[in-house]
Amino acid sequence: METSLGVWLAWVVGVVPILGLLLWCWNELWYAVPLKFRYSGTGTRLPPGHMGSRFLERRSHFFGTSKFSAAQTNSSILNVERMYRTLLGSPSVIVCFPSISKNCISVDEILRLQWQPLTGGRTSLVSVHGKAHETAQKLCNQSLTVTFENIGKLFVSFESGLVWKAWKNYFRGYLKEFELIHSTFLELLITMPVRKKLEAIFRVELEKKKNRTRIDQTTNIDLMDGLMQVEDDIGKRLSDQEVLDNIVSLVVAGYTSTAMASTWALYFLAKYPNVLEKLRVVEETIRMANISGFTFRLASREVEYEGYKIPKDWKVIVWNRYLHTNPENFNDPMCFNPDRWNEPASPGTYQAFGGGSRICAGNMLARLQIALLLHHLSVGYK
């Protein structure tokens, strides 16, 4: 009896703290310490931070801040550490200050977009890089411009184009699964099968369009038509798979994001009715709603920035929500104040649509949709 009590006590007093300490340091020992050795004497170092138990605390800072709360007020620690290392599934650097945010997301060949392929399909513009991305982006932008022009008509007369029809008809049975795509952390787990279903739905439409015998002025030219018809510099059209991959990406990226921003716009307008007539309300809503709280990249090679090294294959996550709610970037950031947009935001501080070569393909469309919604709401309803 006494022996087993002794063994038990020895465990509690001796082994458990050592195990705890080991667990606490494990990630640091595994990921950070070898790199610290490698960088010692080079004049650069890893970004500050800790991947041990404090990563839990940091995770709660990171994920716990709601869209509508100031990330900054919840994380005083970040006031000094504006770029820090942590573990989010794999070694990551969280970036919270404008200049690097701007650099991070702009330099595609160094810091690559890496998470969206799951939602996009292999040939979509969110999945390809370099020249292929440039071409896909150009072609999608051309088709989005058609949509952009048509959407006013679409909203005012409620004509049915593909995007509109898709919500009403095609997705009825799928809407539930489709919305799941946007529950951020489930995204990685479930996107593939859902994406495949969406692709199948659009494939039927694509086949119908290909079998169409004539296109005249009464034909509604929609986003899919646009993608089917655009040509690159040498007159080459997108393949069927490329059309499908891109349309799924545009639909996935464009659906919940704008719906969420519109919902926030209604909320703010209900709260601040005096600003209804001002279009800047859209920009202010998007800043405060923080639909895309983060922008994700992967370091495709070792990057040095302001004395810190970001190792190859580490994730680099720009914390947009932090930028948008930091008083250093926006005066009284939690106040809904469209007038702040009388002046442009300081460079790099407003990253709602990302930036650089990967800037959101639907940014103007999203703004237009929200503005149109607000217009109809303000002229038609009290």
Ligand code: HEM
């Ligand atoms: C309020 C609404 C929206 C917000 C806040 C938003 C935000 C974003 C952000 C932050 C990115 C990542 C940029 C980066 O990684 O640097 C992005 C990418 C993208 N968005 Fe949006 N978006 C919105 C609406 C839309 C709409 C309506 C569409 C299309 C119809 C769209 C299509 C895309 C596409 C295709 C990309 C990937 C671009 C690329 O990799 O080249 N988005 N968006």
